[in-house]
Amino acid sequence: MIIYRELVDKILANDKRSISRAISLVENEEAGSTDLLKLLFKFTGKAYRIGITGPPGAGKSTITNCLIKLLSDNGFNIGVIAVDPTSPFTGGALLGDRVRMADSGMLERVFIRSMATRGSLGGLCSNIVEASDIFDASGKDFILIETVGVGQSELDIAQTADTTIVVLVPESGDSVQAMKAGLMEIADIFVINKSDRAGADLFISTLKNILNLRAPDNAHFNAEVLKTIATKNEGIDLLLREILQHKKHLISSGEFSINRKEHLKRKIIDLVNTRLYIDFWKEQKLTNLEENLDSIYNKSTDPFSFIEKLLMS
C-alpha cells in the first residue's frame, strides 16, 4: 500500500510518468490496482468528461484534435483517451497525427493516452472508466474519450461521459441504420463532419426528423445537430460552445449529478458482477465443467441440469 500512496501523491501533483504508470496498472489489471483506485477515488469528480464516437472514417480523430487545440489554447488541462482497436490496419498514422500537432505549450497541458479495446470476449468492466478516474484525480479540466462506435466501446463511453458526441458524415445513412441502437441513444450532440460534401443537408434533415419522431420523454430528444469541416477547423468553436451549453443545462436541471450517480451505480454493479464470476469460477468449478463437457455434448445430461448441480456444489 505504501508504494501506492507515493504514486497517488505524484498523480495528484500531475506527474506525467506516474499518471502513465497508473493507467498501465489498471489497463493490465495488475494486483493492487484496486487499492490504487480506492485511494484515488476521493480526488475524482472534478473533470468534465466528453465522449466522441461514431462510425469509422467519420473524422473523430480530427475533431478530437481540433477540440484539444481549442481547449489547450484556452489554458485548460486535458486528458485524452484514444481507444485504438488493436488492428493490423491502424496504429502508426493515428499516432503520427497526434505527435505533429503537439507544440510546447500543448505538451505541458495535454496528455494523450491510447488504450487497446478489450478482446472480443472481454469482461464486463471497461478500463476506460478507470483511466478517466486517474486523469480526473490528476487535475485535468477536460477528459476527451475518443472511440470508434462499434462494439462494446460506445457503451463504455456512455457509462462515463457527461456529454457524448456522435460524429457522422453525409454518407452515414447506411451506418446510422445499423448502428442506431447504440449510437442514437447515447448522443447528446450530433456532429455532421465533412459537411461540405454532397447530401449533407438532406442527411441532416433526415436525422432531425428521426430525432423528432422519438418520444418527448427521451432524455436525448433535444440532441443538437451541428455541422463541421474538421480538416479546415470549421465549426469546432460552435461545437465547444454547444458542449459547454450542454454542461450548463445538465447542471441547472440537476441531470448532471443524476447521470453521474447512474454511472457510479452501473460501475458498482459491473464490478460486483465481475467479482461474482471470478469468485465462482475457481479451478475446481472449471475442472468440473471440463470433465462434464463431453457428457453434456453427448446428451447424457443437459446444460441446465448440470448448471443446477454446479451452483449447488
Added chain:
Amino acid sequence: MIIYRELVDKILANDKRSISRAISLVENEEAGSTDLLKLLFKFTGKAYRIGITGPPGAGKSTITNCLIKLLSDNGFNIGVIAVDPTSPFTGGALLGDRVRMADSGMLERVFIRSMATRGSLGGLCSNIVEASDIFDASGKDFILIETVGVGQSELDIAQTADTTIVVLVPESGDSVQAMKAGLMEIADIFVINKSDRAGADLFISTLKNILNLRAPDNAHFNAEVLKTIATKNEGIDLLLREILQHKKHLISSGEFSINRKEHLKRKIIDLVNTRLYIDFWKEQKLTNLEENLDSIYNKSTDPFSFIEKLLMS
C-alpha cells in the same frame, strides 16, 4: 411442465406455430422457457449453423436470400434468424424483400424469424443461440443467422455458428479497419459482394495480404475470400460449395466437435454468470446500493470498500 411436453412434441414434428411460440417464449425470457430448452436439448445438434455478418450495406440480406433459395431448391429445410436492429430506419423494407421471394415450395421448407437485438446494456446471454436450438430440434438441415457486424451480435454469431461468413464490399477498407477486431477473427469465409465495383481486386489482394500476415496457428488462417454479385445471384453456388467444403474440413479435422464443445462451454459459463448476478441482485442488495449511492457520490466512502461490505452482507 405438461404444457411444455406437448409443445416439445409439436416442435419435433416441425409445427410452425409451435416453433414460433417457443421462440417467443425464449425471446421474452418467460418463466418456464428454461424448462422448455431443457426438454429440447437432447434433440439438438443435427442442424448445420451458418452465420452471416458484416458491415451495414454490404448486402447480407441479399446473400442470405440467395442462399435460402439455393438450399431450398435442393430440398433442404431451413431456419433463418434475422437479427434486426430495432431501428426507426429499418423494418419494413427488409421484411418486404423476404416475403416477395417466398414461393409455395419455399413456404414449406423455409422458416424466417426476425429477432430484435438486445438493449444496449443487455445481459450476457443471447437468445439467438436458444432460437437456433429450437430450429435445430424441429429438424432443420441448415440454420442461417444473419446479423449486422456491429455490437454484441457478431460475438453471438461466433458463439453458435459452425461456419461464419463475413460479407464485405470493395469500399469496406475503412470499415474493416475499425471492425477488424471482431470481424476478422470470426470469419471462416470472406465474401466480397458487389465485386463488379471499382477497387474490388485491390481490396481483395489487400485483405489476402492481411490474412497471410497473421500467424499460421490462427484457426482462420486459411479463410477463403470469394467474390459475389448477390443482386445478380452470381457467386452464390460457389459460396455454398465453400460452406460445404468448410463443413467437410471441420468434420475430418475434428474441429467440428471441438468448436461445438467450446460453444457449449461458453454458453454454460454465460448462463451461470447470469444466474450468479440474478441471484445476487435481490431487492435487498439493490436497496442497499441505492441507499448508499449518495454517500459514495459524496466521497464519504469509496465504491471498492462498499463492494466489499455488500459482498459480505
